[in-house]
Amino acid sequence: MVIVIGIAGVVAVLVSMLAMAVGFTKTVQGAGRADRVIVLRGGSGAELSSFLDRDAVTTIKDAPGIKHDAAGRPIASAEISVMVSLPKKGETTAANVALRGVGPQEFVLRPETKIIAGRTFQPALRELIVGRAAHDQFRGLDIGSHVDIRGTEWTVVGVFENGGDTHESELVADVETVQAAYRRDGFQSATVLIETPDSFNTLKDALTTNPTLSVDVLREPEYYAQQSKQLGKLLFFVSYVVGGIMAVGALFGALNTMYAAVSARGLEIATLRAIGFGATPVVISVLVEALALAAAGGFIGAGLAWVMFDGNVVSTLGGNFTQVVFALTVTPGLLLTGIIWACMVGILGGLFPAVRVARLPVAVALQAQ
Helix, strand or coil: CHHHHHHHHHHHHHHHHHHHHHHHHHHHHCCCCCCEEEEEECCCCCHHHCCECHHHHHHHHCCCCECECCCCCECEEEEEEEEEEEEECCCCCEEEEEEEEECCCHHHHCCCCEEEEECCCCCCCCEEEEEHHHHHHECCCCCCCEEEECCEEEEEEEEEECCCCHHHHCEEEEHHHHHHHHCCCCECEEEEEECCHHHHHHHHHHHHCCCCCCEEEEEHHHHHHHHHHHHHHHHHHHHHHHHHHHHHHHHHHHHHHHHHHHHHCHHHHHHHHHCCCCHHHHHHHHHHHHHHHHHHHHHHHHHHHHHHHCCCEEEEECCCCCEEEEECCCCHHHHHHHHHHHHHHHHHHHHHHHHHHHHCCHHHHHHHC
16 A cells, blocks of 8 residues: 555656646647748737737738638737736736737638637727636636626627637737727737748748848747747746656655565565575565556546546746736646656566565575575
């Protein structure tokens, strides 16, 4: 029980923490499509530090490689992202939520965006639609509620989902109305739909060689991978450090237990050695016992992590200091990782007691009993 419970705890903690890292990375990177391109000011690295004036946006929309709709208009959205402070459900403290101003072709540009309750916002009106994840995490975002933004009331008119990506953590409104509320005249990014994934180089060459522009052109998956890289690495690092520390504790527990087990069976082991069994079968028998106990703990811990944590919704600060709401994701790969860790602890915990009893002379072992 000491071995099984100890290792089950290690595996449950390790898998649950890795599930946080996997869930965060999946949510952020899931917002990208290979045929969508985001354009930022050169060297900015992120939307919040980027700025594009109206002339730059016009030039970007006229560039070759961009897909056009049936009316001949480029499928593009010049956007702005600002912070709104809202209280989380069940808490008194407020957190930053991104308010994204988007253009009129938002739903053509991002067809995965679906209104699941209410309706979409009307241009030139102070109306919002909220992502499903933001709606579930923050107070005051029900349809018909009013949100105070820069001293003015905005009405929530709809809830949308976006395939579980990072945009579900945002509020969305008409870009011109958001600009007026924040007294801004420029944009922070321009997202465009390209004709084919191969059109990316055509678009990038046209924009980066234009002397009137200084921009970075990134495929959406590349951009969101960059945004999630640092926090994702930190979460994986912390997971393995905490799991490693707990694994060391479980290892010592396994060592003590197996030493006690082989000591209590000293007479039986010595008798087996005396009637002809070699050292190798003795070592293997102890290792198999330790491995079986560790594997049992690993399966129990992995099962607990999957039942208790898979799909749990949490939120954290993203790279742009906004709340990113995401679900913990326990994958088969994480379960396998936890079980492998358990087996490693079991092998190490049984190896030294097994070698000790195998090297002990038979006569000495019999006399000690």
